[in-house]
């Protein structure tokens with residue numbers, strides 16, 4: 001039962017709790033590494049919390065198997081794992097998002113809705129010989145994703161990142177500087193934009209379980225609505241996959257503040273206009289080599 005109420009000192013590493021309490025960009029940067037732009041890693045969970053959550057997932061799966069209950073799998077790509085919100089952890093995970101992830105998302109991802117996270121999808125994914133082995137290349141149904149390894153012993157299973165993309169550019173090629181592979185370590189968290197393209201390489205041996213919190217922004221651009229009204233409106237037209245934030249994004253054309261390909265196209269346009277200006281200038285001098 002200790003899992004169902006958030007106890008920061010029992011769940012988290014003291015360094016993480018302190019950074020969040022101090023609540024400054026500097027305090028976050030003190031505990032984070034940014035091994036590739038927009039990907040942050042930090043030591044987050046106490047080993048005893050990881051064990052407790054793994055035990056509870058085990059209990060849940062045994063119970064589901066005993067009563068032959070059909071459960072929703074975490075997403076369209078994972079066949080194994082469970083939705084934590086569905087077995088009573090929704091309130092705890094909401095607090096985790098609001099009090100611990102939002103402060104960082106506000107600082108690091110304001111341009112993708114990081115300052116207005118208001119809902120989540122929390123789940124565990126499981127990999128191993130008799131489970132899912134790998135996870136294909138994808139973007140998440142989230143604005144910001146927290147991915148924490150809970151254990152156990154495993155080899156392989158690296159998380160591979162290949163650049164951030166908007167809807168229009170999601171299938172464009174990867175630039176060399178966007179390639180980054182991360183090896184999971186139990187207790188260690190990875191924070192990234194939902195639009196950061198990624199996947200998981202095969203877990204070669206052992207058993208790997210990760211906890212994921214897809215943090216979403218449903219309400220941005222609708223400050224005059226009450227939360228309840230907007231939630232109802234969203235529920236009526238699409239219960240799971242739509243957000244006001246993402247609907248509004250459809251009317252925008254340039255995402256160069258975060259999409260790698262929009263950035264590349266913008267640079268190319270700027271380069272072309274400099275070249276054109278040079279040509280006009282040179283023509284003025286009759287083509288002289290100046």
Ligand SMILES: O=C(O)CCC(=O)C(=O)O
Nearest residue numbers: 125135140159200210212
């Ligand atoms: O296995 C992992 O660490 C990645 C999981 C993931 O990207 C997801 O479930 O969206």
Ligand SMILES: [Fe+2]
Nearest residue numbers: 138139140198
């Ligand atoms: Fe993912």
